[in-house]
Amino acid sequence: MNDMLNTKPELSLDEAGALLAQHFGLKGTLVPLDSERDQNFKVTADDGRTFILKIINAAEPAVESDFQTALLKHIGENAGDLPVPHLHPTLSSASLAETTSARGAAHRLRLVSWVPGVPLAQSDRSEAALESLGRMLGRFDASLRGFMHPGALRDLDWDIRKAGRSADRLHHVADESDRALLGRFLARFEEQVSPRFATLRASIIHNDANDWNILVDPDNRDRISGIIDLGDALYAPVIAEVAIAAAYAGLDHPDPIGAAAAIARGFHGEYPLLEEEIDLLFDLIAMRLVTSVTISASRRTHAGDNPYLAISERPAWTLLRKLDAMQPRFATAILRHACGFEAVRGARAASAWIEQNRKSLLPLLGRPAATYRADLVPYGDPAHPMTVSSAEARPHDAQFIWEEHCRKTGVELGIGPWGEARTVYSGEMFVSRLIDDARRTRHLGLDLFMAAGTKLYAPLAATVVSVEVEREPLGYGCLIALRHEPANCPPFLTLWGHLAHEAVGRLKAGDRLEAGALVGEMGMPEENGGWAPHLHLQISTDTDLSATEILGVGEERYLDVWAELFPDPSLFAGIAEEFFKCSGRSHEEIVRLRKALLLPNLSISYDKPIKFVRGEGVWLIDDRGRAYLDCFNNVCHIGHAHPAVVEAMALQAAALNTNTRYLHDNIVAYAERLTATMPKELAVAGFVNSGSEANGLALRLMRTHTGRENAIVLDWAYHGTTQELIDISAYKFRRKGGKGQKPHVHVATVPDSYHAPADWPVEEHGKRFAESVAELIAAMKAKGEAPGFFLAESIPSVAGQVFLPDGYLKEVYRMVREAGGVCIADEVQVGFGRVGSHWWAFETQGVVPDIVTMGKPIGNGHPLAAVVTSREIASSFNNGMEFFNTFGGNPVSCAVGLAVLDVMERQELRRNAFEIGNYLVAAFRKMQMRYDVIGDVRGLGLFLGIELVSDRRTKAPATEIARAVCNGARQRGVLMGTEGPHDNVLKMRPPMIFSKRDADHLIAVLDETFLAVAAGGA
Incomplete structure (x- = not known):
């Protein structure tokens, strides 16, 4: 460096002007510019153009000045639109001129175009400006891909790969604590960063994007208008370009990691970075600063105070102390997120796994959390009485307030949501380490409030990572960290805070907990940090964080980053998303509109x-x-919103839906599958839209086959909504609003064994109850009439879940058929395998009906119903009148029906x-x-x-x-x-x-x- 200072050119304005005219044929006004080792002049030519004349230090090796020349030529030829200095040739069309100083030193001269703009150092460094800087550097470095020159391989202390040399300069730093701070960064660098340089992408980079070398548009301070001073360019890791710019941008910036993130985001948009590069960025930013302050300290030792050398030392030390106070993994998460990567590898996959597998997770509480009467605990309101945080408050006050609240409201579970803004976090511990004059106010866990002693269970198998006790007021109390490693999912941690201390003696690191195992109990206020009894549950997708490093409260600015690192555990805990967002009309409005x-x-x-x-x-x-x-709505036979049914419905609806007058595979495929579940005598199907339509069609079939109307039905039966079905449903016509029993309707006693006369032997219940039907048939015969049909649910439902006594249907079917009637089984509620032992409830009675009707479960909520009958009755129905139902048997409905059968069989x-x-x-x-x-x-x-x-x-x-x-x-x-x-x-x-x-x-x-x-x- 002393050689550089001794050989620095010292030309007067007149001498420089003469050289400008001699070698470049230009005249104009020259103004000196500051420079550490060369001599620079701003030239305003007489023709209005502006240039920079550089008189190069005589000690600079020729290979380096040749490198500068080649670099500028390459940019001019391959990225002429880049706002950087461009070469102006000499009168002899050379790139450089030469001169000898009065002291006999040989200097080279270079003339380049002036890049207009205001130094970034004199601007506000807005986020938009920093992102624009990143884009400009990305364009610059992208233009140099494939370019190489021997001068780019020079040995410079400012090469980020040589940052470890700072250890040799530590003795120049006077303060012991400052040396220790630098030592921590150097240790991380040697252990975690330096060994990885060999695997990083490298290229020629600017290498000195400080805020005096970056220009902004004076008319738009959010736009970078140029990059100047390419004197430190060299071959180095690509990510070093971002690190160096971020190090300077972070000086005196209230949010240095945010500034770095903006630069990285812009650079990534022009020159895509790799995850492994971004993972080193935090340390490289720090090491640029370590290099700067140690070089500055070394130069002061050798040259005394030098304002130019020390100009950025104070803010560099300030920024180093900020970085030292940060958790590097949080800073890296912010930088990764800025470039569109996961905040930590596997974060999104872990969250997706929880979303996809939430149904299989076991309850965290005694029963599924979503089944409790729950209410929001508004910790966002600092005056809320559930918060006991003052020094004067007694711990038991919190528990009393919570229990009193539950008693008055009927609430069983209080919920403090993820992401809630909480001004209650007022202690010194909640001051941000990322942003100046900011606080951490956003809750990054889920709070579940119940009584002290409430047991808490692992929804998923886990290994205990740690069990510890925080005894500080407003701390976690007993704190447990679990590691979960489900198949096909990146591992993740769960944090369980504010627990009773009993877990300390029961669990230890390394213990294995199976799903459903006890984790702990909600602690009393005196052992949970002084809070109302509750669980603080948190997920961390970063498994390298210890329990105490997991951030329970975060900055609002980085909530999107925290959402990946510490995702909302509501689904893990079994809380339905609807708890947090109520939509649509109010109950009262809907009732009024109904x-x-x-x-x-x-x-x-x-x-x-x-x-x-x-x-x-x-x-x-x-x-x-x-x-x-x-346990009531049997329409959704295989479960609400079954994905197989939804998919089948959507796919077919997207392809075609029409009526049965056209050919389609689905209707015959479904008829084949459906009739295959029936006795062989029942082989012909008809499709409609509801159980009522199915029973109505059954009556039409009966009439054309028998020519009769007389009905035998059971008391308290219900068969549908149409008038003809209400007329044969005692449950309807005998109650308020009904018109009473019609002459053609004959009501038999409900064969309810529980209410059978006490003197009836149990084995005779079926025969005895069948006598009621025999009496009705006899009464009809006495009037010269005969039954047309007997219709009954195979298990009377509305009548009170009545299971028919053994032999009842055999006896009744025999009598009805002997009288010339047909037997209809209503399986709308009890069919499709609901009884388990058989597909159809009538099979439990050992009978084969003439007609079977079905609805409700057949389509799992989709409007689909069917009638299945014998070929004989179907032939009678084919009397010349067309049977047509616009929607019955359409391709979509049949696709749904097939899906239901598939699921029934597969599962x-x-x-x-x-x-x-x-x-x-x-x-x-x-x-x-x-x-x-x-x-x-x-x-x-x-x-x-x-x-x-x-x-x-x-x-x-x-x-x-x-x-x-x-x-x-x-x-x-x-x-x-x-x-x-x-x-x-x-x-x-x-x-x-x-x-x-x-x-x-x-x-x-x-x-x-x-x-x-x-x-x-x-």
Whole structure:
């Protein structure tokens, strides 16, 4: 460096002007410019053009000045539009001229174009300007790809790869703590960065994009207008260009990582960076600063104070201290995110896995979290009484406030959402280490508030990473970190804070927890940091962070980055997304509009109606995010919104939907599949849109075959909504609004064994109840008439889940057929494998009907229904009158029907219904032993009933108790109904995918509800 200073040119203005005229043929005004080792002049030529005349230091090797010349020529020839200095040739068309100073030193001269603009150092360095800088550097470096020159391989301390040399200059730094700070960066550099240089992309780069070498447009300070001073260009890692620019841009910047991110984003847009390059950027920024301050300290030692050398030292030290206080992984996450990469590798895949597999996760609480009556705990409001943060507050105040809140509101679960802005975080610990004069206010976990002692379980298998206790006020208390490594998913961590200290003696690092295992309990205020009892649950996709490094609260500016590093754990915890965003009309508005716009006798379930917005499997989710276990709506046979049904419907609808007058594969394929589930006698199908239409078609078939009208039906039966079906449905015509029994309708006794006369032997129930039908046939015969048909549900549903006694249908079918009538089985509610043991409930009676009707479950919610009959009856129906139903049997409906059958068979749902049904019946019978109100338990497969009585001896109906149990179950998140003439039978028909876990939940809720009702509540 001393040689450079001794050989620095010192020409006067006149001498420089003379050289300009001699070698370049230009005259004009010259103004000296600052330079450390060369001599530069701004030239305003007489013709108005502006240039820079550089008199090159005599000590500079020729190879370096040749490199500069070649570099400028390459840019001029390959990127002439780049706003950088461009060569102006000498009068002899050379790139350089030569002169000898009065001291005999040989100097070279170069004339380049002037690049207009204002130095970035004199601008505000807006984010837009820094991104523009990144784009300009990206263009510059991209233009140099493939260019090489021996002069680019020079040995410079400013080469980022040589930053380790700073260790040799540490002794020039006087302050011990400052040396230690630099030592930490140097250690990271030697261990984590330097070994990776050999694998990085390298090219010729500018290497000195400081804010005096970068120009902005004076008319648009957000746009970079030029890059000057290519004197430090060399062959180096590409990422060094970004690091150097970011190091200078971060000086005195309130958000240095944000500044670096803007530059990286711009550079990446022009010259795409690689993930492994960005992962080193934080350390390279720091090492440029380490190089700067150690070189400055060394030069002061040798040359004394030099304002030019020390001009950026103070802000460099300030920035180094900021970087030292940061978590490098957070800074790197911000830089990666700025370039469109994941904040950490695997982050998005882990979040996607949780989204895709959330249904298989076990409940974190005693039951699925979405089933609790939940409310928002507004920690965003600093005055909210749930926050106990003052030094004067007693820890038990928090618990008391929470319990009192729940008692008054009926809330079981309080939820503090991810991302919420919380001004309650006021301590020194929440000051941002990334942004000057900023605080961390955004909650990066999920808070679940319940009573102290509430047990918490692992939704997913895990390994314990750490168990520790933070004893500081407003800390985590007992804190557990778990590592999850599910198949086909990057590993991720979960953090469980504010727990009871009992876990410390029970768990240790390395322990394996299976899914469903106990993690811990919600702690009391005196052991959880002084908060109301709750769990702070957090996910970290960065598994290299320790529990205490995981950021529980983050800066709002980087919330999108934190969302990848610490994604919302709501789905992991089982909270429905609807809890956080309520959409659509209010309940009150919908009720008002229903009354104004719809038929007034369209009923609404429950005194307090539910607005469902989504169905998923066995669950229905309301507009407030509460999930209800659906044990009632048997329409969605294989579960709400089954993906196979949705896909089949969408694909066929996107291709074609038309009517049955045209040929299509689906209708014959479905008819073939459907009839294959039936006895061989039932071989002909007809398709309609609803169970009512199916029963209506069955009556048409019957009439054309028999020529008769007389109907035999069961008491309290219901078969559809059309008038002719209401006329044969005692449930309708005998109740309010009904017109009574028509002459052609004959009502038989419901064959309910539970209410059979006590003196009837059980083995004779079927025959005895069939006598009611025999009497009706005899009465018709006495009047010279005969039955046209017998129609019954194979398991009467509205009548109270009544299971027909053995032999009943055999006897009835025999009598009806002998009288010339046909036998119709209504399987609308009980068919399609619901009984588990058979496809069709009539098969449990060992009979074959003449006509079978089906609806509801056939399309899993899609409007599809069918009739299947014998060839003989079908032939009778073919009497010259066309049968046509516009939508019946259309390609979309048949595609849906096929999908339902596929799922039924593929997932063996009949077997599942049989096994889970037996499990539930056994559990209900155990309940019957505990609760006298349970008079009878009946069920087969997933068609279940519990009859409630006020006296087991008299079997008097307990209607009010049944209603209370039904409402109590609803309050606890389980949907069921009541049926029977006295509405005293609990009716359950859950989807066929009902699992043992679902069954256990139903059992627990029923048990809890019976206990509450017995105690006088609900």
